[in-house]
Every structure is written in structure tokens, then in C-alpha cells.
Amino acid sequence: MDLLEYQGKELFARHDLPVPEGSHAKSAEEARAASEVLGYPVAVKAQVLIGGRGKAGGIKIAQDAVQAHEHAGDIIGMDIFGPHGEGPFKVHELWVEAGSDIKAEYYASVILDRSAKKLLIMLSHMGGMDVEAVAESNPEALIKEHVDPINGLSLEAALAIVAKSEIPAEFADQVAAILVKMAEIAQTEDATLIEINPLIVNAAGEVVALDSKTTIDDNSLYRHPELEELAAEIEDPQEAMAKERGLTYVKLDGDIGILGNGAGLCMSTLDVVAQAGGAPANFLDAGGGSKADAIINALEVITSDTKVKAVLFNIFGGITRGDEVAKGIIEAVSKMGIELPIVVRLDGTNSEEGLRLLAEAGLDNLHNESTMLGAAERVVELAGSN
């Protein structure tokens, strides 16, 4: 789960990692009121989960209350696109922050390094720009050091990292203390990424996090109820519906609804459909041990996407039982009156019983295929003619 900038900064503040003063706002009026408390100038910042907000017009400086109101009004409701065309991300919330007099901009991050199986600290005196560009043009300016997986990051180790960078010695203690905090937040709050870009030195000589990009491990949310509450509302209607029903669903652009069991087989099904010339409308992993109810739920989510012209079930039962899948399909089709063509490939545990049930049901829009490739070709053909 990705945190918005202000949510990340509130998390930082709880761990005494210095951040500028600021206030959350959901309307131009709230932003104006916040600015009056903070004093001027203030930065009015769009809260969206994508980088490059400044360039996209999502961050504006206001010198007085009227400007704060005006900027907030412009930014709320805006569609922001990412640097690589991601989005649009609609702006619903703002962070109004006391203006900072920036004397220097650094870069600091801690990220889970899957290859090394350790947390990785990255630090650079070149902040405020794209870190990948820094890594490309000035690799020696980006210091990378792993955190001891058993003992964590000591202040001494953090000071040694700072000493390798070109950050001036007068700020070393503050930066090292921030690195220690970041590693601590990663471990105690289950953050797999904390990126501060820029980490600034302000006019008073204080080192402060001016931005935050934080990702929390979804598997850990049971022990962070306060973070779980922050989860952004899902905007896509099918994705929201799927989440409510506990299904793993990802919306895609095509017109062929896909249901598989197991993430790997489901991903593979998308690939095989694409190879057959089709365009998948979604990824839906019904999971292990799917019962008839789960299948009905899944079909409801898939067919609520009006772009869908045909549906492919690709089931290789291990824990999942073919007869349960068949019962779910039959019940869903008859109850919901689904007329879309549905191609079913059923293999594995109890698949013979499942296929018998499907044959007995005699539903005109059901098509059985015995292989994964055959099923993919059939569904592409049916979607094309529907």
C-alpha cells in the first residue's frame, strides 16, 4: 500500500523524523484556513500517488490567503499524469505546507533489496531530481549501503554512509540521525520503501524531509490498523467490488474476461490469450480452494465490466475442486442470466465430475475446451464474433 505524501510525513513525525509544518485539506476553503494558521508563503500540494506533481502543475506556492484559496481550487479535481504517462490520477486531497527556504537538496531512501535480502540505504548530495538520472549520470554520487539484517542500522554505520557522500560535514549528524530513523520506520512500520526526495537543509540549518514516498507491506496491515484506515478509496468500480469480495482482481484494457486459479496460472492465461490475438479485460485469481460462492462472486465482478464480450475460465485444480467450480458457473449463469459466451477449461481435482455437471446443465453459452491453448483460441474467436 502506497502512502500519500502527507500520510508518509505524519508517519515520519510520529517517529520524530523532521518534516515541515503542514495541514491536510479537502477543499479550497480548508486550504485557505490552513494557510492562515501556517503563515506565508505556503506550498499547496496535490496528494496523488504519482511522481512529477510539480511539473504537472500540482504544486503551487501561495503568498497570501486569496492565492492559497485560488491555487487549491485549481488543483482539486485536476487530473495528474505521471512522467511516463501513467494515470490520470484525480486530485481529491491537498497538503498545505509552510514554505521552506531551501539551501540544499539531498536524496535519501531505504528500500527492500530482494536480491540481497536486506534493506538498502541510498544517499546522495544530489537531491530534488530524478534519482535514476543521478544513478545514470553520476553513479559515484549515489551511495548505496545495506543495513545489517539482524542488528539494524547503528548511528555509527549511518555516519559512515554520510561520510562517503558529498554532504557537508556540518549536516552529517542530522542526516545520519534521519537515516537511522528511516531504517527504524522500515522495520517497525513494515515499510518496504521510504524515499525522501528532496531531503533539504532550510534557512535555519535544519535537515527536513520535504517529500515522502512510502510503501507499506500489505501483508503487515493487520498490525498497523491506523495505516490500513488510510487506504485510498479504489476508483475503478470492478476493482472496488472485487476488493469488497476478497478477490484478487486487476482491471486491464481488453474485452476478454479471465478467471484462473493461482496467480501464476492466471498470469500465464493472460499471456496465452494475448498470444492468440485477444486482449484480456482483467486478471482475476480465484485463489486456492475456491468454492461455488467464490466463483459466483468472481463472475459477477468480471461481467459487471461492460467491455467484456466473452469469458475464459482456466482452472487447474489442486486444492480447488472442479465440481465446485462447475456448480458456481452453472448457478451464476442461471441466476444472473449471463448470455456472454463462457469458455471453460477444467483440469485437475474432480474435473471429470465438473465437466459432467456442465454438460448436464446444457447451457448454450458454455463452451468446454480440454487444453489451455485451445481454450484461449476459442475465447478469442467468440469475443471477436460477439
Added chain:
Amino acid sequence: MSIIIDNDTKLVISGLTGREGTFHGLRNRDYGTQVVAGVTPGKGGADVEGIPVYDTIAESVQEQGANTSMVFVPARFAAAAINEAIDSGVGTVIAITEGIPVMDMLPTYWKAKEKGVTLIGPNCPGILSPDKANVGIIPAQFFDQGKIGVVSKSGTLTYQIGNELKQAGEGNSSIVGIGGDPIVGSDFIDILTMFEADDETELIVMVGEIGGDAEERAADFIAENISKPVVGYIAGFTAPPGKQMGHAGAIISGSSGTAQAKKEALEAKGVRVGESPTEAAKIAVETLRAL
């Protein structure tokens, strides 16, 4: 031979008394695996269909000679159970549980390494050595005993490929599900090393998916260290960047970790990669028969 589990495996199951633990534990026993104990704190002295239950894994090691542990407990207690297993004296820990926080797995991973314990998973279907032992949730009826070693991040995809091999008349030495999480106890390289050393294994099928760089690192390793032919398959060519596809690790951020990059890395090192599970199985069978 086979790898990790065989006729000498004496299995202790943490979470045997739970619904899923009982179901799969008994299935593993029915297959012929020596299931010597279950562990549930507070339920020591009970039994599950004749399998004695202990309060701790260490007791089961002492009393029953357990040498392999399977962890089947809910995610929030699983890391503790894995750590208990690592300390108990068993040589192998197979963690099936899905959804363990990654920050719990980081120190656990290093502890297993330090103690020299083989950790498989978490979030994996387990291991099957056909005709010898089955530890986990792999449906054994879709696999035959044979010469092909399979290592995979995904459960159902492994069933798909294994079944295609069976239909073509070929079988497996062992099937190892390493799990789809960002931090797993053993990665492709660890398992490839074991298959290389296993007499029964003549060819290895490696099933990867998007996310991380385990496949790319495996490609380099294969070129240097593996003499047996390796056939690859990668899932997730059509996955859009930034979207998580079920497995916690199956997410692509930026350009690395894509299916295309993994396929190219493998092919650059001489590993043939199938476009579909069917094609991967076909290449494996052809290659094996040409040996």
C-alpha cells in the same frame, strides 16, 4: 534420488490441528510421507488420526526423530513457527503459509542461513518427490516419477506444466515450489544447485514470473554452474507495470523484472524458454529424449 524430501523424510507439521493443516497433513501421509508429529502449543498429548501432537517442534525432534518441518499456521504466527523450527534441530523447513510480512522474513532468512537450515517458501505449494514423499499442497496425482526436476515460483502453473509432462509420458525427480514472495528461503539458484547434484535429475524446468531479478541471476548461474539442460517458462508478459498480480512479488516496477527481460536473460545464456506452459513442456520432452 530426489531432492530435499524422500523416503527418509520424517515430517513434523506446525498447525496440524487446524482445518487446512489436518486436510493436507493427512493427504501427505496418505501419499506415503512419514508424518511423525504435529505441533500446536497447548495441545501436546492430543493426536490427529494417530499422529501425535506436541507443544513444541523440539519435542517432536526428540521423541519422533522429526527431520523436516512444514509450517501451516496463520500468517501472523507463521514467522515465529518458522523460527522455532530453525532452532529445533530439523534440517529442512517448508513454509506453506501465505501473507507473512516481509520484515518478519528478513531476519528469519538470515537465521536459517546462519544455522545451515534449508528453508523453502513461504507462500509456496511445497515439494513433491513422486513415489517418495509429498510435503505441502501439490496434487500428487498429476505427476509421475521421472527424470525432470521442476522449480517454480507458482503452484498452479507447476501443476499445468507437470501434467503436460505426464501426458507426454515423462515424470519428475522432484517438484519444488519456491514461492512467490519477495523474500523466500531458497531461490532458483539454490534449487538448481541441488538438481545439478541429483543423480535422478537429467533435465530441469524452471518456471518464473515477473518481479525481482531471481530469474536473471539464475540465468548467469546456469551458464557457469549447471551442466544439465534447463528449460524455462516465464509468466506475466501482459502484466501492466506497477500492478500487483496476486503474488506479493509479482509486481513490475520500472523496466527491470519484466517477463521479456527475464526471457531474454535466460535465452542469452542458452536456456530455451517456452512461450506457453504447453510449449515449455514440449521443449523439455524433446530435449530430454535427445539426450
